[in-house]
Amino acid sequence: MKAVFFDGTLKIIDMEIPRRKEHEVLIRISKAGICNTDHEILKGYVPGFTGIPGHEFLGHVQEAENRSLIGRRVTGEINCACGKCDYCAAGLGRHCPDRSVIGIMDHPGAFAEYICIPESTVVEIPEHIPDSRAIFIEPLAAACEILEQIEIPSQSRVLLIGDGKLALLIGLVVSSTGADLTVVGKHENKLSFLEESNIRTVLLTDFVREPYDIVIEASGSSSAFGLAVECTKPRGTIVLKSTCAENLDFNPSGIVVNELMLVGSRCGRFKDARAFIEKGNPRLEKLITKAFPLGRALDAFRESEKKDTIKVILKNE
Numbered sequence: 112m113k114a115v116f117f118d119g120t121l122k123i124i125d126m127e128i129p130r131r132k133e134h135e136v137l138i139r140i141s142k143a144g145i146c147n148t149d150h151e152i153l154k155g156y157v158p159g160f161t162g163i164p165g166h167e168f169l170g171h172v173q174e175a176e177n178r179s180l181i182g183r184r185v186t187g188e189i190n191c192a193c194g195k196c197d198y199c200a201a202g203l204g205r206h207c208p209d210r211s212v213i214g215i216m217d218h219p220g221a222f223a224e225y226i227c228i229p230e231s232t233v234v235e236i237p238e239h240i241p242d243s244r245a246i247f248i249e250p251l252a253a254a255c256e257i258l259e260q261i262e263i264p265s266q267s268r269v270l271l272i273g274d275g276k277l278a279l280l281i282g283l284v285v286s287s288t289g290a291d292l293t294v295v296g297k298h299e300n301k302l303s304f305l306e307e308s309n310i311r312t313v314l315l316t317d318f319v320r321e322p323y324d325i326v327i328e329a330s331g332s333s334s335a336f337g338l339a340v341e342c343t344k345p346r347g348t349i350v351l352k353s354t355c356a357e358n359l360d361f362n363p364s365g366i367v368v369n370e371l372m373l374v375g376s377r378c379g380r381f382k383d384a385r386a387f388i389e390k391g392n393p394r395l396e397k398l399i400t401k402a403f404p405l406g407r408a409l410d411a412f413r414e415s416e417k418k419d420t421i422k423v424i425l426k427n428e
């Protein structure tokens with residue numbers, strides 16, 4: 112099969128179709144989304160990463176012990192947990208110390224024709240959700256995770272920093288709480304997606320700094336952290352969503368003096384994201400800038416890095 116492979120440089124290679132182990136399913140991948148995390152991996156976010164990247168995917172089950180899954184359109188939870196430890200028992204497999212993470216840590220990723228994943232992580236896609244929306248389940252789950260971690264009362268003022276792929280999804284999720292949301296970004300064409308959903312947006316150049324109850328930093332850039340601290344009310348909360356390869360260089364006294372609460376936030380439950388799509392019918396397909404065949408993955412990566420690009424999809428059909 113064809114696969115995208117990273118070993119310090121990104122290339123396309125031919126390799127054997129993976130063999131299904133016990134309790135795993137073999138999936139033929141139909142679509143995969145390129146995410147900011149993939150770019151950060153190429154920059155060194157996961158030291159020593161070698162292998163197939165990619166963790167946002169859809170496909171059809173080819174082989175499974177559970178015969179009823181065969182032929183089903185599915186995606187898979189990104190974290191493959193042990194199922195035995197205290198974290199797993201508490202429903203927190205995302206923090207299982209023995210987990211592997213698809214396309215990120217100790218598990219081959221989805222930029223390939225086939226993938227094997229544990230049957231326990233398979234999430235079925237109902238027929239009425241088109242691929243063009245279902246492909247967003249993984250990043251949307253990461254957006255939904257914020258509501259799992261903190262309460263956003265409808266009377267609260269929330270600032271979201273960022274207008275990239277993940278930030279736009281966070282904008283939709285936070286706005287569903289009824290909170291008074293402002294989104295600050297750098298790209299008019301990206302912010303317009305939220306404007307169409309009646310969400311208030313402002314360009315960074317026009318942004319007036321004032322205190323908010325909750326600030327969500329999802330710009331993907333370490334430099335926005337200072338802005339988040341500056342715009343959070345005393346005793347307010349900052350949610351950090353960016354996974355950056357580089358370190359922060361800033362003075363933390365604003366956090367101490369204003370007694371801010373910092374919440375790190377990573378991935379969430381796929382079922383929450385699927386329910387969000389089913390309930391709200393968000394027009395996620397508008398976020399797809401371009402689709403490339405898997406064989407042109409290197410072009411797709413370049414396209415995905417362009418300033419005006421939102422989501423780039425790899426197709427294997």
Ligand SMILES: [Zn+2]
Pocket residue numbers: 146147148166167249250
């Ligand atoms: Zn992702």
Ligand SMILES: [Zn+2]
Pocket residue numbers: 192193194195196197198199204207208209210
């Ligand atoms: Zn575990």
